[in-house]
Amino acid sequence: MTATVEGVPLVLYLAVSGALFLLGLLGVMTRRNPLLLLLSVELLLNSANLSLVAFSRYWNTTDGQVFALVVMAVAAAEVVIGLGLVVAVFRQRLALDVDQMSSMKG
Amino acid sequence: MGERIVFTVAAASAIASGILVVTLKGPFRATVALIGTLLSVSVLFLLLMAPFVAAIQVIVYAGAIVVLFLFVIAYLGERPVAEIGDRLGRYAAFAWLAVIVLAVQGVVVLTTTRLPGVRDDPKPVDDIGSPEAIGRSFIDDFIVPFEATSLALLVAAVGAVLLAKRAIRSEGGR
Numbered sequence: 001m002t003a004t005v006e007g008v009p010l011v012l013y014l015a016v017s018g019a020l021f022l023l024g025l026l027g028v029m030t031r032r033n034p035l036l037l038l039l040s041v042e043l044l045l046n047s048a049n050l051s052l053v054a055f056s057r058y059w060n061t062t063d064g065q066v067f068a069l070v071v072m073a074v075a076a077a078e079v080v081i082g083l084g085l086v087v088a089v090f091r092q093r094l095a096l097d098v099d100q101m102s103s104m105k106g
Numbered sequence: 107m108g109e110r111i112v113f114t115v116a117a118a119s120a121i122a123s124g125i126l127v128v129t130l131k132g133p134f135r136a137t138v139a140l141i142g143t144l145l146s147v148s149v150l151f152l153l154l155m156a157p158f159v160a161a162i163q164v165i166v167y168a169g170a171i172v173v174l175f176l177f178v179i180a181y182l183g184e185r186p187v188a189e190i191g192d193r194l195g196r197y198a199a200f201a202w203l204a205v206i207v208l209a210v211q212g213v214v215v216l217t218t219t220r221l222p223g224v225r226d227d228p229k230p231v232d233d234i235g236s237p238e239a240i241g242r243s244f245i246d247d248f249i250v251p252f253e254a255t256s257l258a259l260l261v262a263a264v265g266a267v268l269l270a271k272r273a274i275r276s277e278g279g280r
Binding site: 010011020026029033036038053058065067069077078080083084 | 109110113117121125127128133136143147150151153154155159162166175181197198200201202209212216219221224228229235239243244247248255258259262263265269270272
């Protein structure tokens with residue numbers, strides 16, 4: 001923000017994280033291919049991780065980094081289930097479009 | 107000054123590849139663009155004194171998750187999405203509206219925040235990002251979230267196997 005600052009202040013990291021979050025949000029709301037939807041969700045999780053690690057640096061504590069690692073494990077689990085669902089849907093009918101996946105049946 | 111330059115390059119490339127992830131049509135290209143975002147964010151992690159998280163970001167995200175995506179895309183094949191029956195297309199305006207409102211809120215919050223030192227040089231920190239510090243933190247303070255994470259991964263693995271079995275059975279068994 002100010003020209004005299006040598007390093008990178010926290011507010012810039014938060015701005016980058018916010019920009020990535022907005023991009024991911026836009027992707028989740030406008031994408032129709034479930035694969036691309038999951039990619040946008042990854043973008044959202046990464047922006048949250050960036051905020052966590054930036055605050056961890058700001059408060060001089062390890063907690064934020066630990067939570068970022070937990071978020072990564074949850075992201076891995078989410079991708080496994082999400083891609084499993086995509087493949088299961090793909091094998092039943094051919095259109096890969098979240099618009100047409102509107103009915104649930106056991 | 108060097109930190110500033112690295113930060114500017116990494117942040118610009120993260121946002122540029124993020125835009126590509128959201129706009130590119132082909133799933134394969136969008137996934138490759140996601141690799142760019144992930145690597146740029148891991149450079150930002152390095153600048154934030156978090157080398158272990160940066161390494162895990164490269165190994166787990168760029169190494170495992172993106173490869174899983176690429177395998178599924180290769181399995182499904184590049185197939186254009188049917189653009190018939192554009193029901194959700196009408197609501198794209200609301201998506202843009204929500205994003206713009208959220209962006210304005212974020213700008214207002216970041217420009218008016220009174221958090222002490224949020225715009226100054228970052229203070230020097232102790233050893234917070236080494237594997238030893240993170241391991242101690244996991245074992246001492248966060249043992250329950252650690253075990254809960256392993257349970258979540260187990261449930262995800264079992265769920266993936268069940269999904270695959272059901273899909274095979276619905277095809278008449280194979």
